[in-house]
Amino acid sequence: MWTSDPDADLDGDGVLDAVGLDVDGDGRNDDLLADLDHDGLADHAVLDRDGDGVPEAYVTDDGTGTWARSADRGAALRWFALDGVEQPAAGSPVDLDGDGTAGERLADVDGDGLADRAVGTGAAWVDTDGDGRWDVRLGDADGDGRADSADYL
Structure with a gap:
């Protein structure tokens, strides 16, 4: 667990709300963690698995402490x-x-x-x-x- 000031804008509103780091272990700081419900804990992760700048996976904490694939990004x-x-x-x-x-x-x-x-x-x-x-x-x-x-x- 760590504390860090936001350095990226995940939701595109012009406000820094995410931290860039290497979540998926590929050696690149091309992933983001964000606290979009403002409770002080990261609840969204965006993973750029191939390093091309396009996120391949969006996962959220579903409220139970479990990271889950988000259905809000078009996943049926x-x-x-x-x-x-x-x-x-x-x-x-x-x-x-x-x-x-x-x-x-x-x-x-x-x-x-x-x-x-x-x-x-x-x-x-x-x-x-x-x-x-x-x-x-x-x-x-x-x-x-x-x-x-x-x-x-």
Whole structure:
């Protein structure tokens, strides 16, 4: 863990909000870490794996402390609804909980193209065994961004 002042602009708004360094171990300081939610911890990493100046991977901390592939950069993920029916590939957000609003964000932690994390307002779902089915629902009743309950599905 280290502290560093931003020296790069990740979101293109003209404000330095990221730190350039070698995240992927290729020997070049061509990757970025950024704290876009301003909590003091890096939550976005942008990796330029071949050194051409074009990022090949965008990963985020999905709120659980796990770095996950971001679905916000155009990645379409297959996912299962809570009733177990597979849904076609979709970007994020989606309507995982069936409440009529597409408010849940998908993430693919293991990189297999199948969503294994979903985060919505006050709830998150986790596929703990990689089979594509949601195993645990985490609840945040007090709205502090931390799970208060876990229900096995």
